[in-house]
Amino acid sequence: MAMTVSVADRIARLxxxxxxxxxxxxxxxxxxxxxxxxxxAGGRPYALRLAQTAxxxxxxPVTPLPGPLAAxxxxxxxxxxVIPVYDLSALLxxxxxxxxxxxxxxxxxxxxxxxxxxxDGHVRVEAEAIVDEEPAEGQRGCLRGMVRLDGAPRLIVDVxxxxxxxxxxxxxxxxxxxxxx
Numbered sequence: 448m449a450m451t452v453s454v455a456d457r458i459a460r461l462x463x464x465x466x467x468x469x470x471x472x473x474x475x476x477x478x479x480x481x482x483x484x485x486x487x488a489g490g491r492p493y494a495l496r497l498a499q500t501a502x503x504x505x506x507x508p509v510t511p512l513p514g515p516l517a518a519x520x521x522x523x524x525x526x527x528x529v530i531p532v533y534d535l536s537a538l539l540x541x542x543x544x545x546x547x548x549x550x551x552x553x554x555x556x557x558x559x560x561x562x563x564x565x566x567d568g569h570v571r572v573e574a575e576a577i578v579d580e581e582p583a584e585g586q587r588g589c590l591r592g593m594v595r596l597d598g599a600p601r602l603i604v605d606v607x608x609x610x611x612x613x614x615x616x617x618x619x620x621x622x623x624x625x626x627x628x
Contacts, residue, residue: 481574483603484551485567485596489536489543492601494594495551497569499606502552507532509550509562516616517542523560525552532560533613535604539589553606559613561606570596577603588612 482497502525509532511521518537522529532550536543538561547562577592589612591605 479574480571481577483570483572483594483596485570485601486535486549486563487565487567488534488539488547488563488604489541490564491536491539491541492567492596492599493535493539493563494570494596494601494603495606496603499554500551501554503566504550504552505566506548507550507560509560518613518616520547520562523550525558528558530558530560531613532562535561535563535609538609538612538616539604551606553610555607555610559610561604561609567596572596 483494484497484500484503486493486495507523509521509523512519518533520532520534523532524530530552534542534547536547543564545564547564549564549566550560550562553559553561572594577594579593589604589609590602591608592603593600594603595601
């Protein structure tokens with residue numbers, strides 16, 4: 448026997464669903480998903496959080512600089528600003544034999560470029576797919592989490608932590624609210 452639903456019942460159910468939707472927490476696109484760049488640095492797979500980058504550039508000319516920091520590739524120009532560019536694989540402890548082809552600009556100040564060898568693509572994953580966001584052992588604290596892409600694990604490079612490493616290697620003191628006082 449087919450059960451018919453009256454118009455009044457449907458309206459009451461729709462009102463209840465509508466009212467209930469306001470009682471539920473707001474779901475935001477940014478909280479549910481994470482945008483990543485899948486990259487290779489020094490022959491190893493990594494991922495970068497897209498939100499921590501300000502631009503992606505292939506084959507950008509970099510003027511080499513002499514100095515004791517092997518990770519410092521040199522300087523690159525962007526819109527009238529000169530930016531230091533560091534080899535991401537060298538910062539992670541395993542430089543590759545080839546000069547990196549790709550570069551991301553790090554969000555924040557001062558400007559910073561991080562160069563890597565291969566770009567595998569842009570991916571969007573559910574936030575729950577990222578596990579173990581504490582710094583990985585033996586990686587100088589630049590890694591925050593892991594994600595499986597195409598069935599293989601990729602460590603996630605934390606760009607702000609990498610910036611802090613660059614500052615430490617260069618002998619700079621990072622200015623914080625506490626040191627300003």
